[in-house]
Amino acid sequence: MAPADFRGTLNIGFQLMITVGIFAANLINYGTASIKGGWGWRVSLGLAAVPALIITIGSLALPDTPNSLIERGHDEEAKSMLRKIRGTEDIRAEYDDLVAASDEAKSVDHPWSKILQRKYRPQLTVAILIPFFQQLTGINVIMFYAPVLFKTIGFGSEASLASAVITGIVNVFATYVSIATVDKLGRRALFLQGGTQMLISQLVVGTLIALKFGISGAATDVSKNYASIIVLFICFYVAAFAWSWGPLGWLVPSEIFPLEIRSAGQSITVSVNMFFTFVIAQVFLTALCHLKFGLFYVFAGWVAIMTGFVAFFLPETKSLPIEEIVMVWKKHWFWSKFISDEDVHVGNP
Template sequence: MGGAVIDTGHGSGKQYPGKLTCKVLWTCIVAASGGLIFGYDLGISGGVTSMDSFLKEFFPSVYAKESSMTPSDDQYCKFDSQTLTLFTSSLYLAALVSSVLASRITRLLGRRITMLWGGILFLCGAILNASGQNLSMLIVGRLFLGFGIGCANQSVPIYVSEMAPYKYRGALNMLFQLTITIGILIANLLNYFFAKIEGGWGWRLSLGGAAVPALLIIAGSLTLPDTPNSLIERGKHDEAKEQLLKIRGVPNVDEEFNDLVNASEASKLVKHPWRTLLKRKYRPQLAFAVGIPAFQQLTGMNVITFYAPVLFKTIGFGSSASLMSAVITGGVNTLATFVSILTVDKFGRRTLFLEGGVQMFICQIIITTAIAMKFGVDGNPGVLPNWYAYGLVSMICIYVAGFAWSWGPLGWLVPSEIFPLEVRSAAQSVNVSVNMIFTFAIAQVFTAMLCHLKFGLFIFFAIFVVIMTMFIYKLLPETKGVPIEEMTVVWRKHPYWRRFLDDEEHQVVSQRLEMV
């Protein structure tokens, strides 16, 4: 495998004219608000499952086990329940299914329609969950939420990448991750306050609050224009060129428009994008469409996101304090994402990936050591001093910051920008599907892993942080500043991946010679 790669910059030689216009900025902000539904759910589920009133009504066995525990009992296993984790994880199986179906809708009807359906489905799920009377009703509601998230995660990153001028694509695409973190923070804040409502019905407000981001994406998708790429893909060339002139803010966009048309014509020759995606020449991009979302979940960040209140409660915080600690980490997550937005188009994707990996690994080792020293293997911490608890929260915050300016936003940006138009929708489905598979797995087994691996859980994720950092160092070329339809240049210059493109071209030439 090749070593470090050269920053290609504008290696294609093409620098399309275009400014960061108010129109394109506004459309990207509105579209990126689709991340609110994903973020809100990530934040809300962990807080709700730590509320005694919610556990008492839907998971009485877990509530009985937790309420009867003493400080001398094994704290690692207090929330070990596969039924409880199914409440959280079931959503991601639904998102997996819908992301595959959404690929076809995105290609045939446009990115905007897919976003609209995402909002509608998510709204249905919010209503079902808020009015839930039994566990079955909750699970059905979670499935609807998952269908909505699958549609949004499929369409929003593609939409933003196609609308943004190539110079600002990284920063604008990261607005999606920013809204995810804002959704998490809002959810954590609402959980903290709703948990204090007398009568124990605050969890209904937490779950029903998902209707607000759902309505936002519905309203936004009804007002947004379609991307020029999508319009050309559906044969609306005049409308596409008019739209491109508006969003670029310059009088001449002929070069970019012609390249988009050529890419679209090439994509029409592809009748089976899923089968085409498996061709050798797409192997480099496919490796990252699978590897990046898988490693994004194996950082362990979703353990913090899903189960922050549960995790903090396990390591010695009270119910209210654990919810507040989740608010703090949610705030750090949001603020650190701004760092990525401001630096990604300056320093590049690789630099942020690598720095974030090193930072997360160091923090995981320190957190592991701290928990091992205090809890041991029997999970009996005794009295946890305040300074010790605050130190743990601080290290978790530094870990969260490392993720928030690297693997969090880049996990959505890079896969959405590296594929050519003919397989872009199918490839984004692969990206979302792999993300949802690993998200489901982590959500489902976390409490069991914590119970059995104990503090070794953090070592488990730290090992994957090392592997994924080497994966980026060895194999990912720099994509900053490269127009989205000219991305093939980065693979041709990479010492390892270029052989896949060279072999494909050699095969085509050989076939033509045989025909002659």
């Protein structure tokens, strides 16, 4: 439903709400930790029902998108909705493009087999690698296990929860940076800047921990100032993620698929993301025990790889209507070999 010029900004609203939720969870955990009798974690877990209830009730008020209305044969309602969300009566050209895309989508009986075709190889590759890379930035290590991590590097139990709240605040405010710049600077610029900042932060954090803890993983003389410097660079890392790979990891895959395979493509993106979220959550504590400071170097290596991938293989999709994004693949130095002239249907109702 978002207009092309503001699609990035509006889409990142999704990531912003995730960061607000993480921050709220950190505050709740910090507050419930002081409840006596071991009830704190039960209260914290039970409060998750509140956003679930809001989502359930809110879904009843969601309008249908023009795409959905067209696909179900409600043409006049689709035109009315398009006029409403665009704020203009001049919607003929966009409406015709949506109808053409819908007609092509209806001709596809098996989107899961169609998405494997050669002409969709660029989109499929990006839809798999972007969420895969997003999880290997190491962000879930920080956000899931921040209290454990901070306690390990010298903070007490309560102080470690407070430090997790600090990273939550950084996460929220840095996401606003992405909202303000994504449709001006573009996706690639944020990916590249954020990746570089994350790489530097991971290397610095790993080195600081190595100097103090060594290969034993134990230190008894970690000063408050030293631990604070580590937290500072972790915040630099969280900020970089929050305006780059955090929101763009969802935005870019959502805008690269044509309508006929969009549902299959989005399903793949979410599945890859959730699977590697699960994997990282399961292996982190074991990896931290064995690799210690080396774990940060491992994530830094992955950040270097994914930043290189963006630099060489990800085209810019800023301000382009979704129906026309096939053209950026056709013009790309590498992906153009997978797309023939017959595969480009932009502007042909």
